[in-house]
Amino acid sequence: MIGLVVVSHSGTLADGVAELAGQMAPDVRIVPSGGDGSGGLGTDYLAVAEAISQADTGDGVVVLFDLGSAKMVAEMAAEESAGEVLVVDAPLVEGAVAAAVAAQGDAGLPQVAAAASGAASVGAESVGSSAEPETARTPEAADGSTVDSVSAEVLLTNEVGLHARPAALVARSLTGLDARVVVRFGDQEADATSVLALMGLGAPGGGRVEVTATGPDAPEALRRVTALAARDFDE
Amino acid sequence: MGCTAERVAEALRAVARVVAEHREELVRLDREIGDGDHGENLNRGFTALVSKLDGDVPGTPGAVLKSAATTLISVVGGAAGPLYGTAFLRAATSVGDAAELDAGAVAGALRAALEGVVARGKAAVGDKTMVDALTPAVAAASSVAATGGDVAGVLAAAAEAAEQGAESTVPLVARKGRASYLGERSAGHLDPGARSTALLLRTLAGSAR
Ligand SMILES: Nc1ncnc2c1ncn2[C@@H]1O[C@H](COP(=O)(O)OP(=O)(O)OP(=O)(O)O)[C@@H](O)[C@H]1O
Numbered sequence: 001m002i003g004l005v006v007v008s009h010s011g012t013l014a015d016g017v018a019e020l021a022g023q024m025a026p027d028v029r030i031v032p033s034g035g036d037g038s039g040g041l042g043t044d045y046l047a048v049a050e051a052i053s054q055a056d057t058g059d060g061v062v063v064l065f066d067l068g069s070a071k072m073v074a075e076m077a078a079e080e081s082a083g084e085v086l087v088v089d090a091p092l093v094e095g096a097v098a099a100a101v102a103a104q105g106d107a108g109l110p111q112v113a114a115a116a117s118g119a120a121s122v123g124a125e126s127v128g129s130s131a132e133p134e135t136a137r138t139p140e141a142a143d144g145s146t147v148d149s150v151s152a153e154v155l156l157t158n159e160v161g162l163h164a165r166p167a168a169l170v171a172r173s174l175t176g177l178d179a180r181v182v183v184r185f186g187d188q189e190a191d192a193t194s195v196l197a198l199m200g201l202g203a204p205g206g207g208r209v210e211v212t213a214t215g216p217d218a219p220e221a222l223r224r225v226t227a228l229a230a231r232d233f234d235e
Numbered sequence: 236m237g238c239t240a241e242r243v244a245e246a247l248r249a250v251a252r253v254v255a256e257h258r259e260e261l262v263r264l265d266r267e268i269g270d271g272d273h274g275e276n277l278n279r280g281f282t283a284l285v286s287k288l289d290g291d292v293p294g295t296p297g298a299v300l301k302s303a304a305t306t307l308i309s310v311v312g313g314a315a316g317p318l319y320g321t322a323f324l325r326a327a328t329s330v331g332d333a334a335e336l337d338a339g340a341v342a343g344a345l346r347a348a349l350e351g352v353v354a355r356g357k358a359a360v361g362d363k364t365m366v367d368a369l370t371p372a373v374a375a376a377s378s379v380a381a382t383g384g385d386v387a388g389v390l391a392a393a394a395e396a397a398e399q400g401a402e403s404t405v406p407l408v409a410r411k412g413r414a415s416y417l418g419e420r421s422a423g424h425l426d427p428g429a430r431s432t433a434l435l436l437r438t439l440a441g442s443a444r
């Protein structure tokens with residue numbers, strides 16, 4: 001499983017980001033490395049190098065950072081590391097959450113890195129006003145019939161709706177399936193493999209969402225999502 | 236006359252003294268367009284380096300430079316740690332295990348240092364960083380070495396060009412590092428990293444005389 005390192009000038013910030021990302025990814029090693037090593041703001045090369053080796057299970061590590069100089073420290077430590085390490089330029093908080101969830105879903109190193117760096121655009125997309133009308137919810141074949149897609153309306157009977165933890169469970173439940181799953185709430189839609197996009201829908205408890213799955217594993221994907229909702233996301 | 240490991244170590248001790256003398260100045264410059272830690276960062280790093288050299292001076296100039304790199308990387312912190320650390324590391328690699336450095340080797344080491352700083356920080360001339368001091372210094376050093384100058388001559392030319400390069404950062408708007416967050420407000424200030432680079436080269440030139 002891919003590990004994560006959060007490098008920040010502030011120890012408090014690094015710890016907080018690691019805590020937040022860890023909530024959605026209980027099995028991922030997320031190691032914070034913040035501060036200058038003597039209680040002040042800054043970065044500490046040796047501490048970052050140590051954090052990388054702690055985060056590495058042998059599969060590789062993604063390193064996220066706050067300011068530019070932390071990137072330089074992280075890159076030096078990555079070059080010196082024996083394992084495979086990618087330093088990813090991503091928004092720190094969203095990037096860490098997205099990377100953690102991807103790692104929890106057993107994604108490989110490039111996928112976890114991509115999840116982190118894609119976090120900014122995913123977030124922006126999901127908070128945008130409304131989905132473009134031309135993004136058809138179910139792809140249509142030339143003759144107008146829909147292609148192997150299934151959908152269901154789901155009532156969110158849990159208390160918090162599609163909040164962080166339920167969203168993470170949905171995204172995680174889909175790993176390994178060959179299906180594109182879209183969740184629609186009101187006039188917004190989100191890719192169900194993206195925790196941030198799902199959270200961005202703001203679907204509350206008591207809300208109703210439409211889940212549409214397309215692709216070879218569409219039925220199984222839909223079954224997993226509806227089953228989670230039916231169990232109130234194990235709340 | 237070539238430059239031995241002992242002389243490189245002596246020059247680095249001199250740099251440590253100069254950095255300590257200019258600590259306040261570098262802090263003040265960094266406070267104007269950064270977070271005010273540059274003088275502190277460098278002073279901590281070079282103080283640690285002196286203690287290390289007091290314990291043992293490695294046998295070749297390259298090994299001394301490598302040892303300096305390791306200390307600066309782990310002790311300086313900030314942007315200057317990785318940047319100066321990479322500079323010294325590349326310089327060490329460039330001189331290999333030669334027992335003495337001639338003018339060409341010194342100019343080559345400076346060029347390698349610049350390449351390291353650019354590889355690490357991705358700054359170009361005009362971005363208001365230490366690259367603005369180091370780039371003209373390398374050009375001046377190379378031309379003196381190419382026309383038969385000695386080590387002292389190479390370093391004197393490098394120092395002179397670095398000082399001018401540092402001055403040239405005053406009107407610039409920062410595009411790299413912390414100062415870049417200030418945008419237009421970074422103009423009108425001397426870049427602390429460019430200043431420390433000029434100080435370092437001036438000190439090396441002084442010890443080579
Ligand atoms: N990307 C870069 N490339 C080259 N030089 C840089 C770069 N970023 C910063 N610098 C240089 O580093 C100097 C600042 O060094 P300093 O030791 O104060 O680090 P810092 O910017 O405060 O780091 P931190 O943000 O980690 O506290 C700048 O004046 C500039 O010359």
Ligand SMILES: [Mg+2]
Nearest residue numbers: 269270272273
């Ligand atoms: Mg600073």
